Amino acid sequence: MPTKLLMHFQSKVANVEQRKATGKALRKKIPHSKLGNYKPAAKRADPVTILERQGKTRLPELVPIRYARMLTSPFAFLRGAAAIMAEDLAANPPSSGILVQACGDMHIANFGVFASAERNLIFGINDFDETLPAPWEWDMKRLVASIAVGGKFLGADKKLIEKGIRTAVKYYRRAMSQYADKGSLELWYTTIKEEDILERLPKSYQKAVKKVTDKARKGTHLQVLSKLTDIVDEKHRLRDDAPFIVHETKTKSGKTINEALAIFLESYFKSLADDRKNLLRHYRIVDVARKIVGVGSVGTRCWIVFMSGGDQSDPLFLQVKEAQQSVLDPHASKSAYKNHGERVVAGQRLIQGAPDIFLGWGELDGIHFYVRQLRDMKGGAELTPETVNLKNLPLYCALCAWALALAHAKGGDAAMLSGYIGKKGKELEDALVSFAFAYSDQTEKDYNALTGAAKSGRIKVAKNAE
DSSP states (O other): OOOHHHHHHHSOOOOHHHHHHHHHHHHHHSOGGGGGOOOOOTTOOOHHHHHHHHHTTSOTTTHHHHHHHHTTOHHHHHHHOHHHHHHHHHTSOOOOOOEEEEOSSOOTTSEEEEEOTTSOEEEEEOOOTTOEEEEHHHHHHHHHHHHHHHHHHHTOOHHHHHHHHHHHHHHHHHHHHHHHTSOHHHHHHOOOBHHHHHHHSOHHHHHHHHHHHHHHHHOSHHHHHHHHEEEETTEEEEOOBTTTEEOOSBOTTSOBHHHHHHHHHHHHHTTSOHHHHHHHTTOEEEEEEEEOOSSTTBTBOEEEEEEESSSTTSEEEEEEEEOOOOTTTTTSOOOSOSSHHHHHHHHHHHHHSSOOTTOEEEEETTEEEEEEESSTTOBOOOOSTTTOOGGGHHHHHHHHHHHHHHHHHHTTTHHHHHHHHOSSOSHHHHHHHHHHHHHHHHHHHHHHHHHHHHHHTSSOOOSOOO
């Protein structure tokens, strides 16, 4: 008897036009205008309580640093509040019903350039800690909300912010229409390369792009060696910068660092292809230190593993980062993977297109981790009021939306999405503008709630968070 897999390959696959028609039909059931709805749920959870609940699964001594980083601005708060927004998105139906491999923590600071296996610079999503199948519009809504909140933080007025949101929606729609007509294999190989960006964007923006890519090219492991290490007894060692980078002799479970690392690497090695295993065998561990990363991730366990291929001219830096349950998990599809590190890796491989060659996962003392290279030709825009040219904000938003469209096309059905979105009309733009500003107001209120919790002493906030 034929297996289910064989039956699948023998079944008739709907063509592009049929899938577009299916998407268009969905638009009649769930019109674009409904995607603009945002109203706090009648029994909306206290945002501070959600953050406190997350803090219980993290290293308690680091949670005050997370609060301090989130309190620097409403935009920083939004970046750390993916769990809060996931609950709000789930509580504001209806959903389009079109699922993609969602990022889960989509915002304008979660994009950048990175090196492909061929050492080409690729633009795309940076962080996949929350990735899980979910409605496509959840990512899009978080992106446009971040344009509203982030734009205000950068000094943009309402008119410019609205232009940024509308430009993002237009570019997402345009890109999805193009991806819908690509063959599956052609789409699989598609990436957004540096030359693609320079070719499509105006000259006024090319200088800013070149600044980011030139800096990324310098971000090799040798550059990390000079920035993160000191020479101790004629050998390089990771530089302590407490509490952000610290050496520890034992894990929380009592194992020595060497014991713990040996157990973890055994687990991690199983996740790698044989060619990657062979490459990694050319390196030896020199030093290990714990590191604090990001805004939303602060308090999760993260380690830098400094390795050497035999001399100082061949360093390798790996980041071992804890992966917890996705913030989308209670509201969307349950993860198909028992290990959350594998969930992150599988999602990244599906939607990034050119993932890190050392990407893998493992487990230690029941805690899930994933592994990637640290800062290997990676870079992104500096989103601060002092560094951003506000005239370029809409174009940057367009670039982010283009990358998000490619991710969704790879991890979803581009033809169905294109059919639902359509090729013209302002209804989707209007809806997402409405949602973005409404959720921006909600973020301000939640930020003020966290500020109040800090002033009352309900939460502890670190004095030094950078």
